[in-house]
Amino acid sequence: MRFTRRTALALVAAPGLARAQPLPARPVRIVVPFPPGGPTDFAARLVGDGMQTALGQPVVIDNRPGGAGNIAAEYVVRSTPDGTTLLFSGSGLGINAALMDRLPFDAGRDLAPVVLVSSSPNLLTAGPRLNIADIAGLIAEAKRRPGEISVAVGSLGTTQHMAVELLKMRAGVDVTIVPYRGAAQAMNDLLAGTVDALSDGITSSLPQVRQGRVKALGVTSLQRSSSAPEIPAIAETLPGFDAVAWFGLHAPAGTPEPALAALNAAANAALAREDVRGRFADGGARVLGGSVAEARAHLANDVGRWTEVVRRTGARVQ
Missing domain, CATH: 3.40.190.150 (Bordetella uptake gene, domain 1)
Incomplete structure (x- = not known):
């Protein structure tokens, strides 16, 4: 406030x-x-x-x-x-x-x-193709397999897109951004295992997280969100991360x-x-x-x- x-x-x-x-x-x-x-x-x-x-x-x-x-x-x-x-x-x-x-x-x-x-805030989630627990795991996997990890975004030119670009810059990793015409189809493909991860608004992704269908890796705000205080902020791993x-x-x-x-x-x-x-x-x-x-x-x-x-x-x- x-x-x-x-x-x-x-x-x-x-x-x-x-x-x-x-x-x-x-x-x-x-x-x-x-x-x-x-x-x-x-x-x-x-x-x-x-x-x-x-x-x-x-x-x-x-x-x-x-x-x-x-x-x-x-x-x-x-x-x-x-x-x-x-x-x-x-x-x-x-x-x-x-x-x-x-x-x-x-x-x-x-x-x-x-x-x-x-x-x-936005929320970065991982689907069934990635056996990782948190944002540190995503970074490690991306460094082990440069360019092979796919991250979906509902649209280019959004904070969801820029959050992934910021992650690439701050963590020094190479991931492939896959743009969609809307977050709903992106989430469907995440659940189907077509893509590895998804950057989307927190309110859109939380229901799937709470049903155990996808794994929450981190919110993109400096602090944890009051909507889901149990999910770490990416800034806890990459200080100052804000998207x-x-x-x-x-x-x-x-x-x-x-x-x-x-x-x-x-x-x-x-x-x-x-x-x-x-x-x-x-x-x-x-x-x-x-x-x-x-x-x-x-x-x-x-x-x-x-x-x-x-x-x-x-x-x-x-």
Whole structure:
């Protein structure tokens, strides 16, 4: 939690706090780079509903899927920077900047981060083809058989993909990444023994782990997940290992600082609500919150570190 509970309660108790800030008196639009009904859309609506109460003006969701999230991002980048158009996105911004050569915008230059919303770890699992117990066993096996261990990912250009690239870089191993069009088929092939391991979101993989059908090797967050505290973090073997999916709110560059402050306060008030925090926790996510400065630093760090991973591993999306 990046803000104190006393501060959070004060924000909740003062729903008019952000209202006094200079935002135009019209609806705030939160642009979501995925279709309605999915987990990203659900999270954006949770935050938007809470912000609406704090701001005292409507907050609407605008779904603009496609282009690996770049369609929505470009729309926001080209919007009037007055605080009424926001992007609900996160880890994809840094990954796309690292993997894609010709983006029509620069996330670090053209977006103004407002607040960090949440983070969710991924989980690396092993199927029946690998007789290993933990991440150290995977690393040892990969070093013994370079290039022969296959690791499935539901899609390239995701934190699940980049977690495997980071593992290759940090552990000095050569594994073969096998991309799929969706995590469900990847899990089916893991269970069938077609691939050796899988990098996927923790909530998708946990049911198979708890049924004893696959072996959990490690979560990709710095600490263990509250959803499965019995599963070690990969960082316990490779200190500093961190490859989580995260979300935040971003405005167009040039948005006035008072408007960013008002939006930040409203978002923190929403994230402090127990019902909102509970819904995020149900989905395996950890609520973040915090200052505009923290959000800026986080995006800059994400772009920089994934650029370094791509440079050193030669990762590609095709």
